[in-house]
Amino acid sequence: MAVIGFIGLGNMGGPMAANLLKAGHQVNGFDLSPEALDLARQAGIEARDDLNATVTNVDVVITMLPAGKHVKAVYCGENGLIATVGKNTLLIDCSTIDVETAREVAAQAEQAGLSMLDAPVSGGVGGAEAGTLTFMVGGSDAAFEQAQPYLAQMGKNIIHAGGAGNGQAAKICNNMILGVSMIAVSEAFVLAEKLGLDKQKLYDISSTASGQCWALTSYCPVPGPLPASPANRDYQAGFTVAMMLKDLRLAQQAANASGATTPLGQEAMNLYTQFDEAGKSQLDFSAIVKHIRKD
Ligand code: NAD
Numbered sequence: 001m002a003v004i005g006f007i008g009l010g011n012m013g014g015p016m017a018a019n020l021l022k023a024g025h026q027v028n029g030f031d032l033s034p035e036a037l038d039l040a041r042q043a044g045i046e047a048r049d050d051l052n053a054t055v056t057n058v059d060v061v062i063t064m065l066p067a068g069k070h071v072k073a074v075y076c077g078e079n080g081l082i083a084t085v086g087k088n089t090l091l092i093d094c095s096t097i098d099v100e101t102a103r104e105v106a107a108q109a110e111q112a113g114l115s116m117l118d119a120p121v122s123g124g125v126g127g128a129e130a131g132t133l134t135f136m137v138g139g140s141d142a143a144f145e146q147a148q149p150y151l152a153q154m155g156k157n158i159i160h161a162g163g164a165g166n167g168q169a170a171k172i173c174n175n176m177i178l179g180v181s182m183i184a185v186s187e188a189f190v191l192a193e194k195l196g197l198d199k200q201k202l203y204d205i206s207s208t209a210s211g212q213c214w215a216l217t218s219y220c221p222v223p224g225p226l227p228a229s230p231a232n233r234d235y236q237a238g239f240t241v242a243m244m245l246k247d248l249r250l251a252q253q254a255a256n257a258s259g260a261t262t263p264l265g266q267e268a269m270n271l272y273t274q275f276d277e278a279g280k281s282q283l284d285f286s287a288i289v290k291h292i293r294k295d
Helices: 013-022 034-042 051-055 068-075 099-111 124-130 141-152 166-195 199-206 241-258 263-280 285-293
Strands: 003-007 026-030 060-063 090-093 115-118 133-138 155-162
Touching: 003 013, 003 051, 013 026, 013 034, 013 060, 013 124, 026 034, 026 051, 060 068, 060 141, 068 090, 068 099, 090 099, 090 141, 099 115, 099 166, 099 241, 115 141, 115 166, 124 133, 133 141, 133 166, 141 155, 155 166, 166 199, 166 241, 166 263, 166 285, 241 263, 241 285, 263 285
Parallel strands: 003 026, 003 060, 060 090, 090 115, 133 155
Antiparallel strands: 115 133
């Protein structure tokens, strides 16, 4: 059994912390939101009133926060995690944040003699509850080995993507593929409608031909061909437009900073921005087909 400090007990962090508790660890939790703390208490987590009390004398600290600025605020500075935790504490940030901040915070941790991993996830709230998340991990081999048992109690696939920041890099590259391919599949269905090609026929053909991809066969954006996809329940999320837009923005930020040319990633971000600004941020991201169809 280990003692774990868990910071950020929201939609994802709450159930992830609960799975660590179920695996037999002592879990101390902290969140700025009293509601999140109450829910954590009900799940049996030792909810603490401040950050320092949560991370003193723990073996591992896991954070699950909204964005890079929150991660920086929690880890850095005089009262931050890096200055507070014991020398043998392993730090794991599971938030989805920009690569630059992930590398900057990991470098500060290293300077202080601490091991830190970036370990963003895919799998959503369902995966967090079921303990079936995929972890994309950046950091040293030794830290990865040390973290694996804990990550395995929250997830199913745990992949070491390389050095610091590479977990975040993997996450945004993957989600850029997803955003672009969801738009491509949506455009194909809209064109098929105009051409009088039945959507089920297009699905049957493309799902077994070279147009096959996850956006088509696991998350089809039109109702009918795939009964489990969000299109069949009025695009109730799932993975929201706001979340896809966040990841596409992170991908463009990284592309600009690194000099990579990603014109389709840029256009995907533009289309999701327009859809988000039309008040659709909480719909499932596959609803982009409605924007393309001009519904
Ligand atoms: P959320 O908003 O539900 O939870 C974030 C929590 O962090 C909130 O409870 C908030 O109060 C807390 N918080 C913010 N600043 C804090 C601070 N300084 N100290 C302590 N607590 C603080 O968000 P979420 O859906 O749980 O997502 C968390 C991260 O996981 C994000 O980076 C998101 O991009 C990523 N993610 C989410 C999903 C999903 O489906 N929700 C899927 C994959 C990845």
